[in-house]
Amino acid sequence: MTEARRLSLILAVALLALAAIFAGPYVLDTYSVNVLTRSLLYAAVALTVDLLWGFLGILTFGQSVFFACGAYAAGLVFTHLDFSTGNAVLALALGVGGALLVAAIVGWLAFWHGASALYASVITLVLPIVATQLLYSGGTFTGSSSGLSGFMSFDLSMEAWFWLAGGFLVLVTTAAYIFVKSDAGKLLVAVRENEQRCKYLGLDTSRLKILVYLACAAIGAIAGYIYAGYAMVVAPELAGFVFGTELVIWTALGGRGTLLGPVFGALIVDYESAQLAGDYPFVWQLIIGVLFVLVIVAFPRGLLPVLFDLPRRLVGLLRPRRAAPAASVRLSTLDAAETQGVEPGEGPALSVAGVAKRFGSLTVLEAIDFEARAGELVSLVGPNGAGKTTLMRCIADGAERSAGSIAVNGYDIGRKPPEACVALGVGRKFQMANVFETLTVAQCLQIARVRHARPSLWRRAEVLPLPEAAMHVIATTGLDKQLSTPAHLLSHGMKQALELAMVLALEPRVLLLDEPTAGLTKTERMQIGAILIELTKKQGLCVLLVEHDLDFVREISSRVIVLHQGHIVLDGSVEEVVASELVKQVYAGSGHAGIDHETAPAPKEMPA
Amino acid sequence: MIAQTLDIVTTAAILYAVATGLLLVFGVMKIINFAHGGLMTLGGYAALVTTQAGLNPWLAIPIAALFGGVTGMAIERFVVRPLYSRPLDAILATWGLSIIIGQLITLAFGRGVQFTQSPLSGTIDILGEGYSAYRLALVGIAALLGLALTALLQGTRLGLETRAVIMNEDLARGLGINSGLVRFLTFTLGSALAGIAGALITPLSSVDPAMGVPWLVNAFMLVLVSGASLVSLLFACLVLGGAQVLVATHFSPVLGGLTIAVLAAIILRLRPQGFARD
Incomplete structure (x- = not known):
């Protein structure tokens, strides 16, 4: 499939999703439209949890805080300054700016050089606890435990809010999907898989993590801003640990690392919660809890991949499996004049x-x-x-x-x-x-070139130019015939050769x-x-x-x-x-031959 | 001044009692047991049932230990064991268990806040200052728990094997130690300790289905700054618990509630090994 066809296919699916969103208010009852508007916004936040956890490997409990940032910015500005178009823009700017500031502080704390994955999770766990307590202690300014309500907001119909929330969700999901499938998106997986190797390939992984974290914070804040405008009430629970973990639960249920799984997980669970919570609140929570534990233990990839695998396996039983797809990337040799590396100093x-x-x-x-x-x-x-x-x-x-x-x-x-x-x-x-x-052999090599050629945020390169030395290793060892093989399937010697080629x-x-x-x-x-x-x-x-x-x-x-x-x-x-x-x-140790191999072979030693 | 010192000591003792079970599990299994909060809730309700049945309130402690321990056995066998190689997932699965325990308790006892009878009431005079007898008794109980655990780890064969697993699990297995059994017993013991902690804190506050959650985060942070040592845990409880008492009395109770979490996060940022010696 060519690059243009791949991208137009994604856009076509996005347009279909937009059409479904547009049809929503005409086929659903008022109650469902109302509830789903909220679910659509929650789904956008669950998407950021997936980007961070499913792709980058950072388990985060604190994405709720960025949602609350956007929501409270709207609530505070509209309550204390009154509603006007100017103030609406101000509130959005404050919400996104505040979220970015918080994310920068958290990023500095959690993603410094040498911080463990557990420590990063701990920081994201402390974040919602601190945020909720601060909101509680804000007195009449933040409305304390009851939050803020009764403020003016945009004069939009319920359908318009649904379209806005749905349009926003489709937009961020499509953008996120294109990003994670792009060359730059592969970097996220590389950092999750092997952060050390990334660093020794010249990549500033802390910076990458912080950048993704900032983007996710901004998405969360915008979703929160829309939420406050439509619900016209904000409460400290929005920033809470419970909401933060719910986002993780939806992501895990839907399928981490799939983007669409968490989106549907959030939509279905939140919508059903609203339906059933009235009649069976505790039983419903219990079911979700049991399902969550079951999925984590037995289906760590989540339910969406299971659903998709079933028909594929059934088809596989009837039809022989197709051969591995041909390499999507062609290698080319860089002109020697361009591969001088760093200018030699004195x-x-x-x-x-x-x-x-x-x-x-x-x-x-x-x-x-x-x-x-x-x-x-x-x-x-x-x-x-x-x-x-x-x-x-x-x-x-x-x-x-x-x-x-x-x-x-x-x-x-x-x-x-x-x-x-x-x-x-x-x-x-x-x-x-x-x-x-x-990652495949070709993707591994691509990551090694990131330092020299900035990867595209939305496209996949079709040609991978490599310096002559790396090409030489690849050609001599026959790696060029295995470009689309995942690295873990390579033999030990091939892996060594691949790593050498990556370093070269x-x-x-x-x-x-x-x-x-x-x-x-x-x-x-x-x-x-x-x-x-x-x-x-x-x-x-x-x-x-x-x-x-x-x-x-x-x-x-x-x-x-x-x-x-x-x-x-x-x-x-x-x-x-x-x-x-x-x-x-x-x-x-003693006098007799160690170095001179020919007389007495030195014992093969284990790596030091 | 005396009251404040006593506050610091008793707060540290309570935190110590709450965190030991979590520390034990973290030390041996390298996983964070987020069901600790749920197991504490279970212990709290065990205490409630005990006192409501008219039994001696002190009996609540062994009964809570039994409830916690048995639940812990089931959790280890069916949930934690498959997740040994996925520590971050173990956090999530045990959190899910916490939700399940909380909802089951809600279904059985309702959402309401309930109170248990304290085994010790009244105050004791210390240097002219009347102080809650039960809080003082907790210092003794926490010390007893700490000593008993130390004796278990240092003085018995199981303790020796447990320490071997803490230091180097692969090597311990190579030497014929059944590390699976060590993990199972550790988790059971840790869960029993969570139950005891739940029973111990109920006379101080109240019993409700979410009572364990606020304790969980503080205990978790204390364990992270202490590494896997009971001694550094004591130190962490005194320092961070003391800071909590001071901030709560001199600034605001809200900030006091955040002190442990925020301080621990900063300590770990500056010194990743926390209060552990190495």
Whole structure:
């Protein structure tokens, strides 16, 4: 399906939904129209819960507060300043502005570098509790526990309010749907799947989370504003924890990560609540509670996917499953002139001076000094616990080291976070293959290119330009035939190759490779070795390699640094290191051959 | 001054009694049991039934523990066990259970607010200041609970195994510890403690189907700042409970109600490990 057809299909469905909204008041009774107007607005807030929780992985209990922000802005302005067109605009601006301000504070608290998912949820839990208490203590200004009522509002008919609420819901749902299916939307899933990898791909994940959170706050505030205009009453419960959790319940019931599930979940449950709450209030709550627990335990994806899967499975029984869809993305090689990465600064590609790392009284690295030029392939060797991986971490994350300084391309990395180190030209491949498990190969590569090519907020790119080095890895390992395979289905070696290609797509100047051949077959190892040699020789990369396979080290390195107990014991050419008596002692513990593989193979060691 | 000191100590004791069960479950299972509030409500109603039946009000405590414990067993087996690998979902599912418990109680007892008989009435003179005897007794009960739990964890084989699971569950399993059983017993014990806490707080306030919810958030925040240690929980209860009393008396009761949650959130922002030593 072409991009234009995909988008027009979405718009056609949106138009159908608008038509259904338009027909609503003509086919429904007055009572239903009245109740559904509220449900439509609640559904818009449930949609924001889904964006945050289902896509970005942030379980939020506090979206009710942004709804209340918009509602109270309208209530307060219309009560204390009277209703006029000017004041209506002012109230909307205050509502959205207030929600954005609150969201910015919450975002700063909850999404800082290193905050856990649980902590973010805790903050969103505290938010509605604080907000409700503040509304309670507002005296006559906020109307305290009884809220505000009896204020003037827009003079619209009940049908018009229904159309307004429905139109708003269709608008935000369509926009959200187009966004999450776009290239930029895949970023949300990537952050949920593997935030660490995102950071080491140069993405500022905290900023991304805050931006999405701000957008969701604004949507909630507008929904609240419409609600206050139509209901002409606002109460502290709108900001409450109970409403906040109800939104989560609707989202979970409908199906997190589906957008439409939460929308229908909110519409159906809220509408039915209004119908049944009069006659069986407690039984109804009980049913919802039981259903909620059941869905969380047994159908974590929610009810909408279950409903959709049923017919699909029935059809699947009759018809053989279709082959995997052809790749929707074509790869292309970037012109070498465009893939220079960061401009090299003065001096060597990598310079490490006096670096130390301590955990309390334990010293892991001490007085590490070395420099590496572009085009060098430096291997870090040493027994387990020598500090090799720790040194890699210190180069890729400015906050890691305890002392000393590190410069990449002549720029001091200071205390910068990983994403800023990537911007200076560092590319880090982890020891264990670290990719986005649920995304396809092509999507993983796309995420790695986000730093260079801003992804579209509404379209999917049909061509993915990659630098030559990444293309080379992909072509050599045969990844180009598996572009639409989800990463978790790849073999271990393919995952390693994919991660290497992702890191190379960053156009790094300094490439940090932590045991890139661990667990690979001999053939795969030879392939990777050949690629590395070419990268250093032809592309002028500076490669720092941690490796236990000393044959491999000998074949490809231009220089070897031997670490032992946190110190550099030798820094020299391959020949010097192989000949060194000291190194043999360090590596084997006693005198006999450790480095020299040919006489006695060194034991295969586990990753440090 | 004396009254305020006593307020701080007794408030801390109540918070400690309320939070220990949650702490135990969080420490061993790394999940937040949002049914804790519901189980407290259950304990409160167990106390109500006990006193209404004309039994000795002190009996309410073991009866509430029984109710909480048995319910906890069912919850662990059918809801929490399938969710070990999904901790955020466990929060939601246990919250759903809280709703279910609340609605069942409402169906059985109605929505109304009810009162239980206090096992101790009147005041005791301390340094010339008359102070509620029951609140003072709570300090002793909370201390007893803390000591009993410490003895259980430090002095018995089950306690040793529990501590092993807290530190490194995979390793503990590798050493032949049945971590499933440890989790089951921990959750049962944590739920029984929630029931006891519910019975303990009812004489101070009233009984209603939503009585556990306000306590839940405070207990939850206290547990998060304390990590998995009973000692740092005591410290957290004294500091944050003390702050709550001071803010409530000197500024406003509304702000006092927010103190624990807001302070805990800020503490965790500045120091993610909270009051835990490491």
